[in-house]
Amino acid sequence: MQAKNHTENLGKENRSEHSLAARLRDLSKDYVLSGETVHALRGVSFDVPQGDFISIMGPSGSGKSTLLNLLGCLDRPTSGTFLLGGDDVAHMNDDRLSETRASRIGFVFQSYNLLPALSVVENIEVPLYYSGQLNAAARNRCVELAEMVGLGSRLDHRPSELSGGQQQRVAIARSLVNDPRFILADEPTGNLDSATTEEILALLAQLNDEGRTIIIVTHEPDVAQQTRRTIVLLDGQILSDERLKPWEAGSAQLS
Amino acid sequence: MGSWFRTIKLSIKSLLLHPMRSALTVLGIFIGVASVIWLLAMGEGIGRAAQEQIASLGARNVIVRTIKPSSDDVQDGGYGLTRNDYVRLLATVPTIDKAIPIRIVSQEFRYKTRNFEGRLVGSTPDYPLVTNLVQDQGRFLTDSDLERERNYCVLAAESAERLFPSGNALGKEIMVDDTFYKVVGVMQPRAPSAGIGGSLAAEDFSSDVYVPITTLWRRIGDMIVITKPGQFQRDLVEVSQITIQVDRRERVLQTADIVRETIALDHTLEDFGVTVPLELLQQAETTRLMFILFLGMIATISLVVGGIGIMNIMLATVTERTHEIGIRRALGAKRQDITRQFLVESTVLSLAGGLLGVLGGLFCRPLSVAARSLLEHWFPQQMETLPDLIRTVEPQLVSWSIPLAFAISLVVGILFGVYPALRAAQLDPIEALRHE
Numbered sequence: 001m002q003a004k005n006h007t008e009n010l011g012k013e014n015r016s017e018h019s020l021a022a023r024l025r026d027l028s029k030d031y032v033l034s035g036e037t038v039h040a041l042r043g044v045s046f047d048v049p050q051g052d053f054i055s056i057m058g059p060s061g062s063g064k065s066t067l068l069n070l071l072g073c074l075d076r077p078t079s080g081t082f083l084l085g086g087d088d089v090a091h092m093n094d095d096r097l098s099e100t101r102a103s104r105i106g107f108v109f110q111s112y113n114l115l116p117a118l119s120v121v122e123n124i125e126v127p128l129y130y131s132g133q134l135n136a137a138a139r140n141r142c143v144e145l146a147e148m149v150g151l152g153s154r155l156d157h158r159p160s161e162l163s164g165g166q167q168q169r170v171a172i173a174r175s176l177v178n179d180p181r182f183i184l185a186d187e188p189t190g191n192l193d194s195a196t197t198e199e200i201l202a203l204l205a206q207l208n209d210e211g212r213t214i215i216i217v218t219h220e221p222d223v224a225q226q227t228r229r230t231i232v233l234l235d236g237q238i239l240s241d242e243r244l245k246p247w248e249a250g251s252a253q254l255s
Numbered sequence: 256m257g258s259w260f261r262t263i264k265l266s267i268k269s270l271l272l273h274p275m276r277s278a279l280t281v282l283g284i285f286i287g288v289a290s291v292i293w294l295l296a297m298g299e300g301i302g303r304a305a306q307e308q309i310a311s312l313g314a315r316n317v318i319v320r321t322i323k324p325s326s327d328d329v330q331d332g333g334y335g336l337t338r339n340d341y342v343r344l345l346a347t348v349p350t351i352d353k354a355i356p357i358r359i360v361s362q363e364f365r366y367k368t369r370n371f372e373g374r375l376v377g378s379t380p381d382y383p384l385v386t387n388l389v390q391d392q393g394r395f396l397t398d399s400d401l402e403r404e405r406n407y408c409v410l411a412a413e414s415a416e417r418l419f420p421s422g423n424a425l426g427k428e429i430m431v432d433d434t435f436y437k438v439v440g441v442m443q444p445r446a447p448s449a450g451i452g453g454s455l456a457a458e459d460f461s462s463d464v465y466v467p468i469t470t471l472w473r474r475i476g477d478m479i480v481i482t483k484p485g486q487f488q489r490d491l492v493e494v495s496q497i498t499i500q501v502d503r504r505e506r507v508l509q510t511a512d513i514v515r516e517t518i519a520l521d522h523t524l525e526d527f528g529v530t531v532p533l534e535l536l537q538q539a540e541t542t543r544l545m546f547i548l549f550l551g552m553i554a555t556i557s558l559v560v561g562g563i564g565i566m567n568i569m570l571a572t573v574t575e576r577t578h579e580i581g582i583r584r585a586l587g588a589k590r591q592d593i594t595r596q597f598l599v600e601s602t603v604l605s606l607a608g609g610l611l612g613v614l615g616g617l618f619c620r621p622l623s624v625a626a627r628s629l630l631e632h633w634f635p636q637q638m639e640t641l642p643d644l645i646r647t648v649e650p651q652l653v654s655w656s657i658p659l660a661f662a663i664s665l666v667v668g669i670l671f672g673v674y675p676a677l678r679a680a681q682l683d684p685i686e687a688l689r690h691e
Contacts, residue, residue: 074585074684095589102587113582113688117268129261130587174586 020083021182021213022048022071027080028236029066040066042236043080048182048215052247053208055216055224058233067233068217072107072184073100084181102131106175110187112167114159114174120146121155124174131178138177145173149203165196172203182213189223201226259599266600269572277604280568283561284608284667285615287554288660292616294550295659296650297623298543303651305539311387311446312532315352317499317511321492324524333491334526340518341497347517350501350510355379357496358471360479364464365430366418373414373462375431377471383442385500388460393425393440400439401467406474408436412444413461429464434474436466507533558663561608562671569601569675573682580679581687590680597679601672602665609664613657619650 029041041063048054058064069075070082073089076097082089084104092100101107106127114123124142128134146155149169151162159167168188175183185204189197205226208214216227224230228245231238270277312318321335341356358377363370380396382388391412400407408429415424415438428435447459472493481488501510508531515529573580580593627646631638638646 069685072585074688095591098584098587098589098592101585107585109585109688113578113585115579115582117272126583127586129258130583130589130592132258134258134261178587 019050020047021050021052023081023083024048025081025083027067027070027077027082029063029070029075030078040236041070041077044233044236044238045080046231046238046241048213049247050213051208051211053205053214053216053228053245055218055227055230056233057218057221057224057230058239059219061235062233063236064217064219064233066236068184068186071215072105073097098130102127103178104181106178106180106183108168108171108175108183108185108188110190112159112164112171112191114167114170116159119156119158120151120162120170123159123170124177127174127178133178142173142177145176146170149173163196164192165199168192168196168200169203172200172207176207176212182215183207185214185216187218188216189218189220197223262596262599263603266596266603269576270600270603276568277607280561280564280604281608281611283557283564284605284664285561285611287558287561287667288609288612288664289615290550290554290557291660291663292613292652292656293619293623293650294547294554295653295656296616296619297546297550297648299651299653300648301539301543301546304648305535309532309535312535313385313387313498313500314533315501315504315507316385316532317501317507317514318530318532319497319499319514319518320528320530321495322526322528323490324526334524335492336494336497336518336527337521338493340521341494343521344497344499344514344517348499348510348513350503350506350513351499352502353381353385353500355381355385355498356468356494357382357498358468358493359495360471360475362431362464362475364414364418366427369418369420371414371417371462373464375471375475376463376465377468378465379468382465385498388445389443391441391443393438395440395442396465396467401469404469404473405467406434406436406470407439407467409440409442409465410438411442411460411463411465414464415441417462431464431466432475436464504533507531558667561605562667565601565604565668566671566675568604569597569672570678572600573597573675573679576679577682577687577690580682581684581690584682584684585688593680593682594676597676598669598672601675602668605664605668605672606661609661612664613660616652616656616660619652623648623650 024047025045027041027044028039031038031040044063044067056064056067066075070077070089073084073092074097076092077090080090084100087096087100089097089100107113115126118126121139121142124145125134125139128138128142143152143155146152149172151157151166151169151173154162154166159170162170168191172183172188175185183204188204189200192200201223204214204216208228214227216223218224225244228247229241229243232240232242319336319340324334336356338356341354345351345354355378360375360377361372362375363372364375376382378396379401380398383390383395393409395409396407399405408431410418410424415422418424418429419427424438424441427438429438430436442465445460447461477491477493479490479492481490499510499514501507511529511531518527518529580588583593583596
């Protein structure tokens with residue numbers, strides 16, 4: 001019941017014209033490694049407007065992974081604020097972080113990360129299970145999502161029976177199932193050949209056109225080129241934040 | 256509710272991914288749970304056997320028996336209970352409901368060409384009442400038979416069978432010690448009684464012939480002379496046994512003490528013993544306790560070992576599935592969701608063991624019969640020394656042992672599953688995701 005209200009509130013926010021999917025202000029993250037403090041992120045600030053398609057780039061050690069973990073609510077910042085809706089992720093406890101991951105973020109991983117024992121539909125259902133919204137209507141939506149990513153004929157297949165591109169499509173369908181504030185994709189095409197990479201990027205672009213907010217973390221400039229905006233990190237700070245394609249508030253309407 | 260069902264389904268699915276491993280893990284719990292059911296069944300069987308034997312000996316009875324003292328103390332061959340003891344008991348112990356004197360002498364019984372060695376039992380009309388003996392044909396001895404010292408006799412079922420295999424013993428005259436006795440009744444068969452520690456040895460009633468005790472005293476007398484090669488023995492005994500029925504069950508033990516003291520007043524020799532069938536209960540209780548201790552130890556050990564097995568497997572599973580845990584955490588699983596998933600898995604394992612254990616428990620009776628016959632074949636001497644209660648015990652399944660078995664396996668599954676489950680839940684999602 002609570003979870004349902006929660007989703008309805010999110011829906012209202014989406015309808016306001018200048019709503020943000022997320023806002024990062026002066027975000028920093030320190031790690032203590034064998035007695036030495038490592039400053040992985042040193043004051044990162046940017047906004048993620050609804051409907052944007054952002055790529056985050058940077059060499060290894062630039063703080064890319066740390067930012068990804070923070071954006072994915074897998075970790076809390078050492079200081080600064082990360083607003084997701086009206087809530088500051090920095091002040092959430094472990095359970096709230098889990099709830100947030102379950103209902104507001106859609107993960108797409110480089111290695112797909114499907115559960116091998118589950119079928120296509122069951123894999124898509126997993127986030128619903130943890131956000132407590134698993135019902136008959138939600139199940140139907142899982143099938144619709146599978147059909148949308150072109151796997152309508154393979155609903156009962158196991159991940160091991162699918163190609164890499166197909167598995168990544170399942171993962172994308174799974175990331176959409178809870179109607180998240182944004183999709184967070186970590187090198188989504190890193191394990192795919194160039195043809196399949198194009199397919200997956202086309203699918204993500206299509207989702208973005210439909211109003212989905214997408215953040216891709218990647219090291220491939222070709223991939224970044226296809227997004228609307230590229231943020232480059234270096235030594236834990238933003239080196240550049242460049243808009244590649246126009247983003248109109250009008251396209252931010254979720255269907 | 257639905258999510259629990261889903262979790263259970265999921266855990267069965269992942270356990271079946273390693274069927275051999277899961278089956279071996281279940282084994283320890285199986286043995287433990289089966290032992291619990293067996294232990295209760297054995298205890299129940301012993302309890303029931305004791306109850307039956309007490310019923311056959313008479314729960315309200317106190318048995319006083321003549322015991323032969325060491326031969327140096329005996330003067331003129333005279334010892335044991337006397338007619339005077341019997342009279343005095345009746346007169347002085349108020350809680351006695353009935354008391355019967357019994358004199359037992361070994362004799363040879365003849366009818367025409369048939370004969371056999373058996374026990375000539377002299378007693379009173381109350382004998383069947385006090386010893387739970389049931390009339391089959393004719394009648395038992397009466398007061399007038401005793402008064403007139405009649406040569407009447409009543410046959411035990413097996414005695415009648417031996418002398419009159421074609422039946423119809425009533426009215427026939429059998430010969431005992433050169434005297435003819437007319438058969439007036441035949442009794443129903445009765446099971447031999449088990450021995451109780453102390454003075455009451457196991458007793459076989461199958462070759463008995465009952466006559467009025469007055470007739471026995473008159474015809475046979477008190478003096479029994481036994482001549483064997485190289486041995487001459489005279490026994491002078493008036494009464495072999497006095498069986499007393501106490502008016503109320505609660506007073507049995509107390510009455511036994513009074514009876515012992517009353518008789519001891521008149522006896523300088525240790526030539527009698529007092530036994531109470533009710534004491535069988537205490538003996539059964541000891542035996543039952545022994546079984547419960549023994550099997551309880553096996554059950555505890557195998558449940559602990561089984562539990563450790565579950566813990567071991569679950570820890571391996573957690574390590575093996577770290578990546579899966581990472582994925583689930585990233586997709587929104589809370590720590591408690593992960594805890595629950597692994598706890599359900601260990602509990603399913605343990606409950607499977609419990610279920611099999613219950614099945615194993617159901618085969619308790621045939622298996623114990625098989626085990627006993629094997630033991631009797633391999634170790635006959637050792638088996639001889641065991642108390643009858645253990646040698647003949649028939650396990651009786653106790654209905655509440657089945658829910659108990661399930662409760663135990665549930666507790667073991669949770670107890671030994673908690674640590675691996677908590678460890679799984681404490682994994683850092685980022686680390687877990689990176690783990691391959």
